[in-house]
Amino acid sequence: MRALIVDDEARVRKAIRLLVDWQSHDIIEIEEAGSGHEAIKLIQKFKPELVIMDMMMDSGHGLELMAWVNEHAGSTKFIVVSGHDDFEFVRSTVRHGGIDYILKPIDPETINTAVAKAVKEWRLEEQHRMEQHVRSIQLNEIKPVYGEKLLSSLIDDPGSAESALRRLRSDGVVPQEVSSARLMLIQVDSGDASLLQRFKHDSELLLFALINICNEFLLADKRGIAFKYWGAPMEILIFLWKEPEQGTELISQINLGLYHTLQRKLHFGVASGGEIPNSLPIQYSEAAAAIRKRNLFHSNEFIHTLTSVTPWAGSSSPYTLFAKVQEDWKMAVMSGNEGQIASAVQKWIELLSSLGIVTPELLDTWKSDMLSFRTALLREILGEEADAALTKLEQDDQEHLSPHTNSYHFSLYAWRDWFGHFLNRVAETLSTHQAPENKTMAEIIKYIEHHYQSDLSLQEIARHFYVSREYISRKFKQELGDNFSDYLGKYRIDKAKLLMLNPNLKISQIAEMVGIHDVKYFSKVFKKIEGVSPKDYRSKVAIK
Structure with missing residues (x-):
C-alpha cells in the first residue's frame, strides 16, 4: 500500500514517519506534501490508499483537500491530525469519510490504531470493489449471450417467442x-x-x-x-x-x-x-x-x-444431372487409369460450366450423389469387403475435404481437383482389394485342378483358403460366369472326355477317376453338359 503525509510543518511530517509502524500495516511507499494544493497533485500522480493530513495549513486548507479527495479519490482513506480540538472539524472529517481525528501531540499507539483501522477498511472495500468488478464482467459476458439466446428463440421456439420479445423490449x-x-x-x-x-x-x-x-x-x-x-x-x-x-x-x-x-x-x-x-x-x-x-x-x-435466384433453363432437373455421367465415371474408375479418370472429370466440369448456374444446394446434392455412387460401386464389386474399404475412404474424406459450398469465392478448378482425387481414391481402393482377391481365385482354381478327383466341396475350399463360402460363390460368378458346382462339374466332364478316348476304361472307372463315385449321377451330369450320354459320346468319338 501507499501513504501520503500532508502537513505544512516538516517536523510534524517527520514525527509521523517515525511514529507509524509502516511495515506492520504493509505500507511500503510513503510520500510527503507541504500543502493541500501540493497534496492534490501528488494524489493524482501517486494514488495513495491512505492520507494522513493536517486540518490547518497556510496553503490549501484541509477541508478543501478532504472535499477534493471525497470527490476525485473516493476510495482513499484519510486520518486528520490537528492541533485544534474543534467539533466542526471533527464533524467535517466524518462527513467526508475520514477514519479518525487525532489531536497533537501525536500518541504512537493512537495513530497506529487509526492507521490499522484505515487499512482494514480500505481492504474490505477493495475486496468488495473486486467482487463487484468480477460480477460486472460476468454480467457483461452473460448479458450478450442471453440476448443472443432470446433473439434466436424468436426463430427456433415459436411457443415462447412472444415472451422472449417482451423481455427483449424491456431490456431495450x-x-x-x-x-x-x-x-x-x-x-x-x-x-x-x-x-x-x-x-x-x-x-x-x-x-x-x-x-x-x-x-x-x-x-x-x-x-x-x-x-x-x-x-x-x-x-x-x-x-x-x-x-x-x-x-x-x-x-x-x-x-x-x-x-x-x-x-x-x-x-x-x-x-x-x-x-x-x-x-x-x-x-x-x-x-x-x-x-x-x-x-x-x-x-x-x-x-x-x-x-x-437465377432460373434454370435446362429441360431436365439439375438435381438429376449426375445420372448423365455416372456410367462414364464407373467405367473410368473400373479402368484404374488416371488419364481416363481425368477425362471423365473434365467432361463433368465442362457440363457444369455450360449450365450457367451452380448453387451451393446443387453442389451438396451432387456430393451426396457421388457418395451414393461410391458406396454402390464398392458393394457391387467388393461385396462384404466393401464396409471396411468405405470406412478408410471416409477417413480420407476428412483429410481431403471438398471445397466449402458457403465459400466467399467459387472455383470450378478447385472442385475439379477434388472430384479427381475422389475418383482416384475409389479406383485405388478397388485395385488394392482386387489384387489379392485375383491371386486367391487363381490359387483356388489351381487347387481344383489338382484335387478334382477327390470329394471337393465349397465348404472344404473355403476352410482351406480362410475365406467364406459366400465369397467363393460370388467370385466364381463374377469372374468365371459360373457358380462353383457348375465350374467343378464342367472341369470333371472335360477330364472325363479325355479319358473316354481310352477304349479300355469303363464308364464307371472314368467316373471314379474324375471324382464322381455314382455312375448314374455321372451320366446325368455328362448329358446335362454335353447334351448326350457318356455312351453315345464315346460312340461318336470312336466313329471319328
Whole structure:
C-alpha cells in the first residue's frame, strides 16, 4: 500500500514517519506534501490508499483537500491530525469519510490504531470493489449471450417467442414501438483458413468481430441488431426494423466496412420482411434458401433474395444431372487409369460450366450423389469387403475435404481437383482389394485342378483358403460366369472326355477317376453338359 503525509510543518511530517509502524500495516511507499494544493497533485500522480493530513495549513486548507479527495479519490482513506480540538472539524472529517481525528501531540499507539483501522477498511472495500468488478464482467459476458439466446428463440421456439420479445423490449434490445422487421442471414465461410488464422483459429472470436462491425452500422441509428444465431454454426442474423426497404444500401455499407477491416465481403440472404415475432421463422427459411440457391458463377453479387435466384433453363432437373455421367465415371474408375479418370472429370466440369448456374444446394446434392455412387460401386464389386474399404475412404474424406459450398469465392478448378482425387481414391481402393482377391481365385482354381478327383466341396475350399463360402460363390460368378458346382462339374466332364478316348476304361472307372463315385449321377451330369450320354459320346468319338 501507499501513504501520503500532508502537513505544512516538516517536523510534524517527520514525527509521523517515525511514529507509524509502516511495515506492520504493509505500507511500503510513503510520500510527503507541504500543502493541500501540493497534496492534490501528488494524489493524482501517486494514488495513495491512505492520507494522513493536517486540518490547518497556510496553503490549501484541509477541508478543501478532504472535499477534493471525497470527490476525485473516493476510495482513499484519510486520518486528520490537528492541533485544534474543534467539533466542526471533527464533524467535517466524518462527513467526508475520514477514519479518525487525532489531536497533537501525536500518541504512537493512537495513530497506529487509526492507521490499522484505515487499512482494514480500505481492504474490505477493495475486496468488495473486486467482487463487484468480477460480477460486472460476468454480467457483461452473460448479458450478450442471453440476448443472443432470446433473439434466436424468436426463430427456433415459436411457443415462447412472444415472451422472449417482451423481455427483449424491456431490456431495450428491441425498441418498444417496433412491430415488424426484415431478416438478413450471413453465412460465414468456416473453411476460410487465412481469416481464421488472424483470429488464432477461434471461430467465436471471428464471429464476435464480424457482429461488432455489423452493429456499428446498425446500433448508431437504432436501425436494427446483428447477433450470432444459436440455431446453426457460423451464422449471423440481422433484424432490420428501421427503413427495411433500404436494406440493400445497408448491406453495401456493411460489406465496405468488412472489406476495409478484414479484406472480405460476405453474402447476405435477405427475406421479404414481416411482423415480429410470427413471421421470423418463415423469414429465416426464405433467407437461408436464397443463400443456398445463389448462383456461384455470379461472384460479385452479395445480396441474395428468392426473387433474384437465377432460373434454370435446362429441360431436365439439375438435381438429376449426375445420372448423365455416372456410367462414364464407373467405367473410368473400373479402368484404374488416371488419364481416363481425368477425362471423365473434365467432361463433368465442362457440363457444369455450360449450365450457367451452380448453387451451393446443387453442389451438396451432387456430393451426396457421388457418395451414393461410391458406396454402390464398392458393394457391387467388393461385396462384404466393401464396409471396411468405405470406412478408410471416409477417413480420407476428412483429410481431403471438398471445397466449402458457403465459400466467399467459387472455383470450378478447385472442385475439379477434388472430384479427381475422389475418383482416384475409389479406383485405388478397388485395385488394392482386387489384387489379392485375383491371386486367391487363381490359387483356388489351381487347387481344383489338382484335387478334382477327390470329394471337393465349397465348404472344404473355403476352410482351406480362410475365406467364406459366400465369397467363393460370388467370385466364381463374377469372374468365371459360373457358380462353383457348375465350374467343378464342367472341369470333371472335360477330364472325363479325355479319358473316354481310352477304349479300355469303363464308364464307371472314368467316373471314379474324375471324382464322381455314382455312375448314374455321372451320366446325368455328362448329358446335362454335353447334351448326350457318356455312351453315345464315346460312340461318336470312336466313329471319328
